[in-house]
Amino acid sequence: MANLKEVKQRITSVSSTQQITKAMKMVAAAKLRKAQDKILRMRPYSQKLTSILNDVVAAMGGELQIAYAEQRPVENVLLIPMTSDKGLCGAFNSNAMKATNNLLESEFKGKNVTILPLGKKSFEFYSKRGYAVIGDYYTVFNDVNFENVREIALFAMNSFTSGKFDKVVLIFNHFKNVATQEITVEQFLPMGAPDSSEKENFNSLDYILEPSKEYIVEDLVPSALKTQFYKAVLESNASEHGARMTSMDKATENANELLKELKLMYNRTRQAAITNEILEIVAGANALEGK
């Protein structure tokens, strides 16, 4: 039988760990709400932008003739994996890095790959392993807003148009719901045809387009790209907090179970000790009487 004092110590240690995981869960829940809020707030902007862009492109005859859509033979690739700054969020980070490693091993094997990690975890992972890493932006999750994210998107876009990279790929956790994250590999550049799923009713023929269709498209496409990038960052951010919340919830639950077992063990040990003591006393009394 285990020692009473030892069991008691374990109970205290488990319950204080449980308090920490409980607090972390609550913090993650609050942060998740904020992150979801951000996604909701940018939705009207992105929807309107997509719908205007779609219709102007449709008015031009459908084909995009801009630098961001240029298809080149792929030699130099920029991968942008998005992870978190901190751990304790389940498989969130390892999923993103696994997907990135998969790309490195298969699709882009033998190509000249550069990695632009977002989030401290992937930054540390890839710099330690000797990949070509651009480490200027990995702290973006300290303060997620459009201003900061725009800078990164601009960097990627400029290095694409200048020919430094022929392809830019985003790897991030798509936020399905609080408990589920879906790893997503999305080609950022060259950009595909505009997404028509968010289309509103809009008859472009009735519109005056100032100063010209071409000008508007050239003006809107970079905005649309930045918005797409921002969306991915927000998704990843929300997923991180969702993942942390679920994993901390699990941890709290496990601690509960462990505590139950420990308490049972404690009481059993205590009872055994008492029974033992009584037995000894009775035996002692009997021995005295029988003298």
Place this chain on the structure above:
Amino acid sequence: MMQLTIITPDQKVFEGEVTEATFPGASGSFQVLKNHAAIVSALAKGNVSYTTKEGKQSHVIEGGVVEVNDNKIVLLAEKVIG
């Protein structure tokens, strides 16, 4: 009265009724009054101003796009200052 909405990726800056709005169009500043023809215009960096019941207000934007249709104005800007 027209309905004006100013949105950025981070927030809704303004939503409400206005009697008049002026935008820094890419090829020159222009004003939108009631029953303006439907238009989509790219905007340059500059001053957006509009008049509500409370008076005249203005923001500085760093470019964007505006859509006017059926007395509804939607302004998309990447960044609004002030």
